[in-house]
Amino acid sequence: MATTSIATRVERLRQVSRRADVASRPDLIELSKGEPDLRTPAPVVAAMHEALDAGWTHYSSGPGELELRQVLVEDANRRFGTSYRASECIITHGGAAAITSTALALIDPGDTVVTADPSYSLYRDAVALAGGELLEVEIRPGDEAEGLRRLARRAIAEDAGLIMLCNPVNPSGATYSRAALEGLAAELAESDIRVLLDEAYEAYVYEEGAFATALSIPRLRERLIFCQTFSKTYAMTGWRIGYILTTDVVALGAILDVHKTFNNTINTAVQRAAIAAVRTRDATIPAMLRDYSRRREHVMERIAAFPGVRFVAPLGAFYVFFEYAYDIPSVELRNRLVEDYGVALRPGAEFGDAGEHHLRLSYTYSLETLDAGLDRLEWAFIELAATVPAS
Ligand SMILES: Cc1ncc(COP(=O)(O)O)c(C=O)c1O
Known part of the structure; x- marks a missing residue:
């Protein structure tokens, strides 16, 4: 018998989504x-050809190729003074899957998630898919530092489990500075709220000092789920590759379970090309x-x-x-x-x-x-x- 019914979560997703x-x-x-x-970039394309010719055409490991994860954590550790290990990195199907896997891994139906308004529209959809409620806190241009403090206080007051932010901000191009992120960390100090920071546009900042990566804020680290993508940084939208870094082993394990269910593993040859992208970024x-x-x-x-x-x-x-x-x-x-x-x-x-x-x-x-x-x-x-x- 033909049926027209679909999952309630998809109906809900359609209701809340604004991504027209x-x-x-x-x-x-x-x-x-x-x-x-x-x-x-040409070195990335060349590395992809070489990888295919060399037979990188089979399954990868669940969290991703060890060599790529090593290159990524070494790059972060060198640039931002962190001490991530390869085991704290998961290679994902673009930034979208990094964000959505995190949402599905950490949000229960009815949970409150807080984001800045305006923000990248995928957060609304990912939270809806997980059954959560998205609370948007307006942050006006020029008011980023106080805005983040306000957002953190609101998250605490609403008993939220997760904050989702992008920096630089899609759509406004606003940025959170080191001081703004320090303020966020200070407000959250006594809470156990996790912070997903999506830095898809990290490479494209036009004013020195306007932006700081969350990786460089030690006080944020224990609650940080850092999401990154190769899409914008390396003009690689069609390659579908991104990653997560987090020292939160509980979150990491849960995200990996979602990731393995959806993706099993990520394209092996693309991961080889991604190594070349990071190595030639300068x-x-x-x-x-x-x-x-x-x-x-x-x-x-x-x-x-x-x-x-x-x-x-x-x-x-x-x-x-x-x-x-x-x-x-x-x-x-x-x-x-x-x-x-x-x-x-x-x-x-x-x-x-x-x-x-x-x-x-x-x-x-x-x-x-x-x-x-x-x-x-x-x-x-x-x-x-x-x-x-x-x-
Ligand atoms: C802030 C932000 N994060 C993540 C993404 C998703 O990137 P990807 O193409 O890697 O899924 C986008 C894409 O527009 C974005 O604007």
């Missing part, structure tokens, strides 16, 4: 994706950072000239998250921009209530594409200024 697919049209200029247009990342930096300056300059628009300069990642002063919800405006002007951005509401009346533009596109999209956007805002009341 973009409506398309043939001549659409896409400025919505968090997807680097730059090529994966030769490849600076050029990508310069490239994004040029685009960032250009895009900020152009958006600043749009009527009724304002934003705080993003210090990291590759997005400009701008607020508009017109009385139209961001999902509706996104649709109108696609249908009437042929340019796609992401609606701010996807990232939390505080993201309403914002749009996220991604500058992971060539300057020509950016300019063509920005021309359309500028025209749209000139028309909005003339036709839509201010909010």
Whole structure:
């Protein structure tokens, strides 16, 4: 007998998810994706070919190739003075699986999880899949240090078991400094709340000192579940590889159980290529950072000239998250921009209530594409200024 029933958890996921697919049209200029247009560095591609030729085509071990885990912990230990061991690292199917495995491993139905508003929209979905309740605490640009303290106090008051944060922040490009993270650690000192820190954009920070990795904050370490991905750092979105570092053996064991159930193991040849990515990072990342930096300056300059628009300069990642002063919800405006002007951005509401009346533009596109999209956007805002009341 055919049945239309599906799992309640999926129904719930659909209800809470704000991750809408973009409506398309043939001549659409896409400025919505968090997807680097730059090529994966040549040494990584070469290492992949070599790995396949050498027969790295079989199962890996559950937590991942030992050599890759060693390279990753040595890299972290060298750069941030930590003392992680390879046994405290799990290779995951991208950052998404690192985050979702952690959620499924640590959250029970009804548990409260706290995140910043706005934040990467996957947290909402991962928590929903696990049956938890996501509590979003607004953190305004420029208020990151006090915002994190407030968020920690709220997590304690609500008896939350887990805090999920990204730094730099998707969508705003805001960053948490060392002082802000120290403040978070201080507030949590007497609690047993775990902190998932997702540093997908760690390599792309445009102002010295604005960002600190959670790995460099000793007081956070015992509660830290550090999630990282090769996707953004090395322009490797399609390779699907990321990792978790944590000294929390209880969490680690639980995450590994979820990971093994979902993935068994991760692509072996990709893990060989990932070793090359880490080993050559000093030769490849600076050029990508310069490239994004040029685009960032250009895009900020152009958006600043749009009527009724304002934003705080993003210090990291590759997005400009701008607020508009017109009385139209961001999902509706996104649709109108696609249908009437042929340019796609992401609606701010996807990232939390505080993201309403914002749009996220991604500058992971060539300057020509950016300019063509920005021309359309500028025209749209000139028309909005003339036709839509201010909010
Ligand atoms: C903050 C953040 N974390 C994690 C991810 C997921 O990365 P991956 O492609 O490795 O799953 C993204 C992707 O947009 C992101 O913005």
